[in-house]
Amino acid sequence: MPKPTFSNIAPEKRERVLKEAARLFATRGFAETDMAELASRAAVSKGSLYDYFESKEDLYLSVCRDALARSRRAVYGGIKPDWDLYRQIDHIFRKGAAFARANPEYVRMYLNVSASGMEQFADKLTRDVEGYTADHLKALLRQGIQDGIVRSDVDVNLAAFLINSVYIIFLASLVSRHYQIRMKEYLEIASRIDARSATEQLDKVILTIERFLKPAQTRQETA
Amino acid sequence: MPKPTFSNIAPEKRERVLKEAARLFATRGFAETDMAELASRAAVSKGSLYDYFESKEDLYLSVCRDALARSRRAVYGGIKPDWDLYRQIDHIFRKGAAFARANPEYVRMYLNVSASGMEQFADKLTRDVEGYTADHLKALLRQGIQDGIVRSDVDVNLAAFLINSVYIIFLASLVSRHYQIRMKEYLEIASRIDARSATEQLDKVILTIERFLKPAQTRQETA
Amino acid sequence: MPKPTFSNIAPEKRERVLKEAARLFATRGFAETDMAELASRAAVSKGSLYDYFESKEDLYLSVCRDALARSRRAVYGGIKPDWDLYRQIDHIFRKGAAFARANPEYVRMYLNVSASGMEQFADKLTRDVEGYTADHLKALLRQGIQDGIVRSDVDVNLAAFLINSVYIIFLASLVSRHYQIRMKEYLEIASRIDARSATEQLDKVILTIERFLKPAQTRQETA
Amino acid sequence: MPKPTFSNIAPEKRERVLKEAARLFATRGFAETDMAELASRAAVSKGSLYDYFESKEDLYLSVCRDALARSRRAVYGGIKPDWDLYRQIDHIFRKGAAFARANPEYVRMYLNVSASGMEQFADKLTRDVEGYTADHLKALLRQGIQDGIVRSDVDVNLAAFLINSVYIIFLASLVSRHYQIRMKEYLEIASRIDARSATEQLDKVILTIERFLKPAQTRQETA
DNA sequence: AATGAATGAGGATTCATTCAT
DNA sequence: TATGAATGAATCCTCATTCAT
Numbered sequence: 001m002p003k004p005t006f007s008n009i010a011p012e013k014r015e016r017v018l019k020e021a022a023r024l025f026a027t028r029g030f031a032e033t034d035m036a037e038l039a040s041r042a043a044v045s046k047g048s049l050y051d052y053f054e055s056k057e058d059l060y061l062s063v064c065r066d067a068l069a070r071s072r073r074a075v076y077g078g079i080k081p082d083w084d085l086y087r088q089i090d091h092i093f094r095k096g097a098a099f100a101r102a103n104p105e106y107v108r109m110y111l112n113v114s115a116s117g118m119e120q121f122a123d124k125l126t127r128d129v130e131g132y133t134a135d136h137l138k139a140l141l142r143q144g145i146q147d148g149i150v151r152s153d154v155d156v157n158l159a160a161f162l163i164n165s166v167y168i169i170f171l172a173s174l175v176s177r178h179y180q181i182r183m184k185e186y187l188e189i190a191s192r193i194d195a196r197s198a199t200e201q202l203d204k205v206i207l208t209i210e211r212f213l214k215p216a217q218t219r220q221e222t223a
Numbered sequence: 224m225p226k227p228t229f230s231n232i233a234p235e236k237r238e239r240v241l242k243e244a245a246r247l248f249a250t251r252g253f254a255e256t257d258m259a260e261l262a263s264r265a266a267v268s269k270g271s272l273y274d275y276f277e278s279k280e281d282l283y284l285s286v287c288r289d290a291l292a293r294s295r296r297a298v299y300g301g302i303k304p305d306w307d308l309y310r311q312i313d314h315i316f317r318k319g320a321a322f323a324r325a326n327p328e329y330v331r332m333y334l335n336v337s338a339s340g341m342e343q344f345a346d347k348l349t350r351d352v353e354g355y356t357a358d359h360l361k362a363l364l365r366q367g368i369q370d371g372i373v374r375s376d377v378d379v380n381l382a383a384f385l386i387n388s389v390y391i392i393f394l395a396s397l398v399s400r401h402y403q404i405r406m407k408e409y410l411e412i413a414s415r416i417d418a419r420s421a422t423e424q425l426d427k428v429i430l431t432i433e434r435f436l437k438p439a440q441t442r443q444e445t446a
Numbered sequence: 447m448p449k450p451t452f453s454n455i456a457p458e459k460r461e462r463v464l465k466e467a468a469r470l471f472a473t474r475g476f477a478e479t480d481m482a483e484l485a486s487r488a489a490v491s492k493g494s495l496y497d498y499f500e501s502k503e504d505l506y507l508s509v510c511r512d513a514l515a516r517s518r519r520a521v522y523g524g525i526k527p528d529w530d531l532y533r534q535i536d537h538i539f540r541k542g543a544a545f546a547r548a549n550p551e552y553v554r555m556y557l558n559v560s561a562s563g564m565e566q567f568a569d570k571l572t573r574d575v576e577g578y579t580a581d582h583l584k585a586l587l588r589q590g591i592q593d594g595i596v597r598s599d600v601d602v603n604l605a606a607f608l609i610n611s612v613y614i615i616f617l618a619s620l621v622s623r624h625y626q627i628r629m630k631e632y633l634e635i636a637s638r639i640d641a642r643s644a645t646e647q648l649d650k651v652i653l654t655i656e657r658f659l660k661p662a663q664t665r666q667e668t669a
Numbered sequence: 670m671p672k673p674t675f676s677n678i679a680p681e682k683r684e685r686v687l688k689e690a691a692r693l694f695a696t697r698g699f700a701e702t703d704m705a706e707l708a709s710r711a712a713v714s715k716g717s718l719y720d721y722f723e724s725k726e727d728l729y730l731s732v733c734r735d736a737l738a739r740s741r742r743a744v745y746g747g748i749k750p751d752w753d754l755y756r757q758i759d760h761i762f763r764k765g766a767a768f769a770r771a772n773p774e775y776v777r778m779y780l781n782v783s784a785s786g787m788e789q790f791a792d793k794l795t796r797d798v799e800g801y802t803a804d805h806l807k808a809l810l811r812q813g814i815q816d817g818i819v820r821s822d823v824d825v826n827l828a829a830f831l832i833n834s835v836y837i838i839f840l841a842s843l844v845s846r847h848y849q850i851r852m853k854e855y856l857e858i859a860s861r862i863d864a865r866s867a868t869e870q871l872d873k874v875i876l877t878i879e880r881f882l883k884p885a886q887t888r889q890e891t892a
Numbered sequence: 893a894a895t896g897a898a899t900g901a902g903g904a905t906t907c908a909t910t911c912a913t
Numbered sequence: 914t915a916t917g918a919a920t921g922a923a924t925c926c927t928c929a930t931t932c933a934t
Contacts, residue, residue, distance in 0.1 A: 005897070029340035031254035035925065045899050050926065108339050114401035115338035116331050117252035122401035130405040158427050161409035162389060169388040178337035178345035182353040186384035204381050212435050228914075258908060268916045270911085279908065451893070475786035477700035481929060491895045493932085502929065554785050560847035561784035562777050563698035568847035576851040604873050607855035608835060615834040624783035624791035628799040632830035650827050658881050674918070704904060714920045719905065 002062050006052040017042045021063045026105030030060055064125055067106035074099040085144040086210055093206055104175040111176055151215045225285045229275040240265045244286045249328030253283055287348050290329035297322040308367040309433055316429050319394055327398040334399055374438045448508050452498040463488045467509045472551030476506055510571050513552035520545040531590040532656055539652050542617055550621040557622055597661045671731050675721040686711045690732045695774030699729055733794050736775035743768040754813040755879055762875055773844040780845055820884045
């Protein structure tokens, strides 16, 4: 909830503020981000920042909401409703990974919301963020079972939970130092994780999810 | 690396410092934790804290290392080497969940290391933390394949990565507000996640992992 | 000295600005009053405020002068020149108290001028405010002595000073938290000071002043 | 309620802080006083100020309480319990005036508490300050009536209220620009109010109070 | 005459760390 | 080894005033 002033200013300025805020919050974290530095990077005055947002918290929340909208557009925007579960999962994972590579700051900010001291933001953001994805995945799974392309003994809620967990950790592995190191340790990758190696792993992950979901006969056909 | 002084003081004081530090860091996060408050909670003087540790960073790192040792003991301590993969996974997940419920501060600190601004700690901790688990899981998987209790088409590294990812997210869901809300959204749990409902979900998760790993015939036998 | 612009605008707007300024200055004090808040309460733009007045100081001064004119009209307006001292004092005290109850903000602003940091305003306002009252009271006292209704041994200047002092403190006791508490402590009033109890005390104050001024024989007659 | 630290530091430093705080608060007022300037004047660091006091408010309150104790000691300290009303009033007014001349900052701070925005301080200080004086004056008046040195038709509470009102305004006239100008206007004093002219007026004020309180016969004897 | 976005100096408060005792 | 007073840079936020429209 930015102040009304924020919608009155030049769109480029608005973009600049949101973008630099995301970059800084994603680099330093909420507590360590300095409003003065943010203002100077966004080429606005400190005072203006407070004309646009009630507080640092409000700014953070606004950036998160903006990030959410953007990522949803980027990941879910191109989906055709008639695509089946597997095509949609493939699309979501690939667009998600591409988005994470192009906008690592947004994924970092997502991860930060699970850190200590960020509960206030989780309370205001998480249900919104996760509810959408959860509903989407569950609907797809249910339809998949109905259509016979998903094993009927799959627990829809748990499967959605697990698929999204893998999604989160995979994206996190593209943007957070900790998860990067971890992924390299697990997948025995020596070099920096570049687009190529990321895609390579992504292929395997998607395949694994499919194999896990498809009914026995279907799987054999695929193999 | 605490200073030598830290090993000379009374063990109860040492415990108190580590415990209160973990609690505070896990509640507030690194940046927001106040050394003065920490000192007062641990009933030592601010000066003493700096007699024991080089800096706030050093203290944080020491607490993390201590936490790692404790959690490893709690989770891997009771494992008999001759247990097979499934028995070990069951043990690890259950002990891990119990540990997370008993010591949420340690899991929270783990999560914090993936947040922005914590890269310095990830660089010093992550490989250690993850390497051990990764090696253990991979060895088990390899042995499992050799013994014919794990599907031979499983990619060992990726499977270890995925199993551990699920483990992390599950524990996170027991201690972090964000992941709690998320889990409740996915698994459609209305009430607080208590020991009972956590175990219930855990059973399903463990079962799902098994089903995913076991060769077709084995799975059919199980069913 | 508002700018000429201020006399060109709609009278209702002029009133609104003066009234809201008085209310806010009287509530927060000069330093703590925010020109932005004032503008929004008066439903004018911040820019307009500076079209009407040179500065915050100028606005404050203007409000004080306006308050002075209003209070003089309210208190001295209804006096007939042929009334004697006692009738006029009675009238002044009662109209003054009524004015204070109806417009506490003006009396509060008067009190504020004696606070630290307000010397600039005292220099510009006090002589004006006090000179008028002093002259009036002294003239009345002199006439009273001449007419034999005031003790001849009364020091006119000091008596005027004391009468007005009592007047000030009494009005202050109707509008300022500090003087309210003080009055309740002295006069042992338990409840809020309402119109009834204020009038009751006022009667006694006026009577006391009369008794103090009247020559011995006159006083006995009165008793 | 300063923090315990404040009682641990060197007494000279403690005095310095209280004294410079009183000076600055009395010069600028609460809102306009800068903690940084105060720290530098008291030759302590800004941080230390916050080791001694919870906040600016706490510091202000502490200075007021200290001022109250000092002024009470200065004014009421030398009184012998067997002195009669008139001797005590004479003593109080003269010591009060001397104290105000020697420590104008304390009287200014008293006046500030009645200004807008200072209600929080009035709530915490006024009853204490005024209760003591009120009780003292009322007891003296009651005793005076009993002893036949005070007119029996005097309303004790109101008389105490009025005497103290005159006391307040008189002291205020020694320290506040506004009340100084006002006094000069009323008493037609052209020059600065120095010790001599102040004492001169004080004599008259005390005499007037006496004349107002003494029974008719006594008064005639006095005259 | 009116608007409201923009500015940046200013001000309260915090906190890691030091050091004399 | 223990203490806790001292420091001052750092940081969030405010606000009088200006000025382009």
